[in-house]
Amino acid sequence: MTDTLNQVLAQADASLPRSLERLFALLRIPSISAQPRHASDCRTAAEWLREDLASLGFASRVAETPGHPMVVGHQENAQGPHVLFYGHYDVQPTDPLALWHSDPFDPRLVTEADGRKVIVARGASDDKGQLMTFIEACRAWKSVTGALPLNVSVLIEGEEESGGINLLPFLKANAAELHADVALICDTNMPNRTTPAITTGLRGLVGEEVVIECATHDLHSGMYGNAARNPIEVLCKILATIRDENGRVTLPGFYDGIVDAPDAVRAQWRGLYPDDAETLGPVGLSLAAGETGYSAIEQIWMRPTFEINGISGGYEDDGFKTVLPARAMAKISFRLVPGQDPLAIRDAFRTRVKEMLPPDAKIHFAPHGASTGFAVPADGPYLAPALGALTQEWGVPAVAIGSGGSIPVVAEIKEALGIDSLLVGFAQSDDRIHSPNEQYGVESFHRGIRSWVRVLAALAQG
Amino acid sequence: MTDTLNQVLAQADASLPRSLERLFALLRIPSISAQPRHASDCRTAAEWLREDLASLGFASRVAETPGHPMVVGHQENAQGPHVLFYGHYDVQPTDPLALWHSDPFDPRLVTEADGRKVIVARGASDDKGQLMTFIEACRAWKSVTGALPLNVSVLIEGEEESGGINLLPFLKANAAELHADVALICDTNMPNRTTPAITTGLRGLVGEEVVIECATHDLHSGMYGNAARNPIEVLCKILATIRDENGRVTLPGFYDGIVDAPDAVRAQWRGLYPDDAETLGPVGLSLAAGETGYSAIEQIWMRPTFEINGISGGYEDDGFKTVLPARAMAKISFRLVPGQDPLAIRDAFRTRVKEMLPPDAKIHFAPHGASTGFAVPADGPYLAPALGALTQEWGVPAVAIGSGGSIPVVAEIKEALGIDSLLVGFAQSDDRIHSPNEQYGVESFHRGIRSWVRVLAALAQG
Numbered sequence: 001m002t003d004t005l006n007q008v009l010a011q012a013d014a015s016l017p018r019s020l021e022r023l024f025a026l027l028r029i030p031s032i033s034a035q036p037r038h039a040s041d042c043r044t045a046a047e048w049l050r051e052d053l054a055s056l057g058f059a060s061r062v063a064e065t066p067g068h069p070m071v072v073g074h075q076e077n078a079q080g081p082h083v084l085f086y087g088h089y090d091v092q093p094t095d096p097l098a099l100w101h102s103d104p105f106d107p108r109l110v111t112e113a114d115g116r117k118v119i120v121a122r123g124a125s126d127d128k129g130q131l132m133t134f135i136e137a138c139r140a141w142k143s144v145t146g147a148l149p150l151n152v153s154v155l156i157e158g159e160e161e162s163g164g165i166n167l168l169p170f171l172k173a174n175a176a177e178l179h180a181d182v183a184l185i186c187d188t189n190m191p192n193r194t195t196p197a198i199t200t201g202l203r204g205l206v207g208e209e210v211v212i213e214c215a216t217h218d219l220h221s222g223m224y225g226n227a228a229r230n231p232i233e234v235l236c237k238i239l240a241t242i243r244d245e246n247g248r249v250t251l252p253g254f255y256d257g258i259v260d261a262p263d264a265v266r267a268q269w270r271g272l273y274p275d276d277a278e279t280l281g282p283v284g285l286s287l288a289a290g291e292t293g294y295s296a297i298e299q300i301w302m303r304p305t306f307e308i309n310g311i312s313g314g315y316e317d318d319g320f321k322t323v324l325p326a327r328a329m330a331k332i333s334f335r336l337v338p339g340q341d342p343l344a345i346r347d348a349f350r351t352r353v354k355e356m357l358p359p360d361a362k363i364h365f366a367p368h369g370a371s372t373g374f375a376v377p378a379d380g381p382y383l384a385p386a387l388g389a390l391t392q393e394w395g396v397p398a399v400a401i402g403s404g405g406s407i408p409v410v411a412e413i414k415e416a417l418g419i420d421s422l423l424v425g426f427a428q429s430d431d432r433i434h435s436p437n438e439q440y441g442v443e444s445f446h447r448g449i450r451s452w453v454r455v456l457a458a459l460a461q462g
Numbered sequence: 463m464t465d466t467l468n469q470v471l472a473q474a475d476a477s478l479p480r481s482l483e484r485l486f487a488l489l490r491i492p493s494i495s496a497q498p499r500h501a502s503d504c505r506t507a508a509e510w511l512r513e514d515l516a517s518l519g520f521a522s523r524v525a526e527t528p529g530h531p532m533v534v535g536h537q538e539n540a541q542g543p544h545v546l547f548y549g550h551y552d553v554q555p556t557d558p559l560a561l562w563h564s565d566p567f568d569p570r571l572v573t574e575a576d577g578r579k580v581i582v583a584r585g586a587s588d589d590k591g592q593l594m595t596f597i598e599a600c601r602a603w604k605s606v607t608g609a610l611p612l613n614v615s616v617l618i619e620g621e622e623e624s625g626g627i628n629l630l631p632f633l634k635a636n637a638a639e640l641h642a643d644v645a646l647i648c649d650t651n652m653p654n655r656t657t658p659a660i661t662t663g664l665r666g667l668v669g670e671e672v673v674i675e676c677a678t679h680d681l682h683s684g685m686y687g688n689a690a691r692n693p694i695e696v697l698c699k700i701l702a703t704i705r706d707e708n709g710r711v712t713l714p715g716f717y718d719g720i721v722d723a724p725d726a727v728r729a730q731w732r733g734l735y736p737d738d739a740e741t742l743g744p745v746g747l748s749l750a751a752g753e754t755g756y757s758a759i760e761q762i763w764m765r766p767t768f769e770i771n772g773i774s775g776g777y778e779d780d781g782f783k784t785v786l787p788a789r790a791m792a793k794i795s796f797r798l799v800p801g802q803d804p805l806a807i808r809d810a811f812r813t814r815v816k817e818m819l820p821p822d823a824k825i826h827f828a829p830h831g832a833s834t835g836f837a838v839p840a841d842g843p844y845l846a847p848a849l850g851a852l853t854q855e856w857g858v859p860a861v862a863i864g865s866g867g868s869i870p871v872v873a874e875i876k877e878a879l880g881i882d883s884l885l886v887g888f889a890q891s892d893d894r895i896h897s898p899n900e901q902y903g904v905e906s907f908h909r910g911i912r913s914w915v916r917v918l919a920a921l922a923q924g
Binding site: 222230233235239241243276285286290300306308310316322328 | 671685698762766821822
């Protein structure tokens with residue numbers, strides 16, 4: 001196998017110029033899913049991918065949904081496990097267009113001040129560049145061996161950037177066809193330029209809006225101040241109790257079921273992010289504000305949190321108005337880790353608010369989503385081989401990392417197909433995804449392809 | 463004196479129709495001080511009043527200011543103390559005009575469903591109707607006795623409704639001319655339709671804006687939630703500490719120097735407002751929210767308070783955004799009673815915020831005014847005679863009441879001239895001042911005139 005693997009890697013190296021050409025062709029299609037005028041471009045991107053997969057021997061089709069279409073492909077192999085690769089061909093809008101240094105859909109190679117070569121275009125990193133690392137790895141395998149080393153299905157959607165609601169129903173409706181042993185996703189970052197990583201933890205989210213109403217209308221604070229209940233003060237007093245002086249959430253049962261990452265993993269994280277001041281420096285902060293006893297990266301990657309995402313009430317404009325408002329509103333959220341029950345936590349929050357609600361105050365709640373946290377089991381059959389493959393490619397021990405955010409597809413694949421996902425990504429934090437001058441390092445692309453070549457081999461061998 | 467007084471009262475009764483005609487003439491002048499296109503109307507109102515005062519034997523003039531002019535008049539008497547009457551001829555804008563049932567500057571008499579006759583026009587109550595009660599009382603005295611029973615100066619300004627800044631400099635520049643023993647002001651309410659009152663306490667105000675900043679820019683709550691300090695939470699935690707569970711302000715020294723109203727006065731208030739649920743019912747509330755142990759009206763009339771007048775931060779629009787904001791803002795105020803030092807209280811608030819400010823958070827303060835509370839001394843030489851005169855007129859014991867709000871002229875007269883003010887008013891809470899269909903009861907106008915006839919007599923006798 002080693003000889004074959006080396007040949008496939010050499011093929012990937014040799015064909016890099018043509019791999020870039022194909023990526024550039026895909027980047028030229030302005031497949032902005034959020035903008036109806038680009039609907040036909042989304043379909044063009046789907047067709048382009050279907051043809052490209054077909055040229056690699058995939059049985060591929062463009063599958064309709066109520067929104068933008070999916071691309072589905074399958075290629076069987078006599079042996080090995082079955083992987084399902086997920087990516088998305090749609091991209092973010094390009095505004096503000098004036099801040100781009102070149103046409104976002106005219107991709108170009110740019111050499112940075114530090115000598116790095118980057119691909120600049122909308123979607124270069126998120127997700128066209130990343131998804132093509134996988135397809136180009138398949139191409140290298142086919143080119144050298146005439147086959148893939150294991151069974152591969154591919155699902156590429158077109159609504160990831162526009163809050164699409166069609167993926168979960170599609171997964172459920174096609175569960176038999178799409179079933180595999182493990183999902184592979186290429187839509188995440190490396191923690192730095194040299195350390196490969198698999199994101200094995202994602203936080204869930206419970207969002208909630210709470211409105212407190214007291215008087216029937218805004219009052220003059222001179223006429224009623226003191227005697228009439230102030231809903232802003234009520235709201236502040238309630239929200240002030242949600243976390244204690246050690247940054248811990250005080251809702252009963254909030255931390256039930258949580259298991260922190262193993263010491264060995266946390267030690268790796270400390271190696272990557274030894275200093276909170278350095279971790280938080282880029283946003284103007286220096287100290288981790290959450291639970292004491294956890295570093296900033298631990299607070300983000302493996303601990304749940306409470307955030308106030310917005311608050312409003314009374315007079316917010318310039319100057320001053322002696323109003324005693326009738327109403328105050330806050331939007332809050334909890335980021336959840338595996339083990340926590342989003343609905344139980346929503347209930348606990350609502351119970352706290354109701355318990356603290358003074359007489360004469362009324363309350364309205366509005367839910368804004370509820371999803372569980374997610375973790376790839378450290379002892380599963382695919383994580384260790386994949387980490388090993390990445391370590392071999394990059395020459396640096398690959399790390400299992402967390403992510404503070406949510407990637408809904410991971411939960412949806414788990415729900416519809418019952419399988420875990422390995423999030424293997426090569427993006428960098430300065431790729432400017434969703435922003436003007438989005439870029440993807442040529443090294444990310446090249447070594448991403450090589451990484452997938454190795455990961456496929458490793459998973460095939462088990 | 464009693465015979466004379468009865469003759470003057472009879473004259474006031476007999477001339478009520480002509481008194482109303484004169485008030486209507488003044489109400490027809492659209493003297494809206496806030497709207498530049500009505501500047502000449504303001505001058506017309508000032509000239510009208512100057513002429514009317516002159517017709518009563520006042521040495522009167524229209525005095526220029528950088529804004530709308532003042533009307534000043536003097537009439538000496540061989541004996542008795544010297545009073546300075548203050549009123550304002552300017553009125554509020556009339557919008558929304560569509561909600562008026564008749565032209566706001568075409569005054570008319572309307573009979574209410576309960577049989578009450580009311581004068582409907584902009585300024586009917588605030589303040590043309592009220593100020594004319596005093597002038598008509600003077601007219602009745604002149605008509606019967608050929609003189610006023612004491613020395614009277616009159617100052618009528620034209621910028622009360624538009625945040626005028628010219629009154630205090632004018633008072634200071636003309637302090638010698640305007641000096642008197644006591645000021646009389648007719649711009650306040652009766653507590654109900656039958657009980658006459660003098661407002662002897664007014665609250666001061668300290669306004670403050672506080673901005674908390676943490677990160678240099680808004681963050682993704684998934685990427686940073688927990689580790690990056692949330693300025694809304696910081697703000698809520700600070701504001702939640704300002705009042706304790708008993709509604710008392712917790713700032714050190716906040717209550718220093720405060721003297722509650724005497725028991726006898728508080729007993730009168732309880733007679734007027736026996737039930738908090740009734741006091742607060744019109745605004746949809748039922749329980750006093752301030753310091754325990756004080757009724758709603760005591761909380762408003764004689765106790766200081768803390769209010770959050772506005773708050774904002776993060777995402778406030780429809781839906782949800784997982785933002786961790788960089789900035790949060792609140793506008794707060796304290797209503798003050800006599801004895802409290804506004805600047806010391808501002809300092810105490812700022813100290814609290816600074817003490818609670820966590821690492822990495824920055825703070826900005828902006829002051830929005832600072833004024834002291836005001837009280838007419840209960841043992842002064844003018845309050846008791848004035849209350850007695852009102853009691854005689856209305857047949858119900860007159861009450862010394864408080865007011866939750868501020869009336870800046872009272873503090874300005876005290877500052878510039880060194881004298882206290884007696885706030886004697888006949889407006890009702892349903893006069894709809896500042897709103898469409900402003901009205902003033904014919905009874906308020908008629909018995910207001912009779913009340914001033916008696917008050918002038920009582921003050922003349924000392």
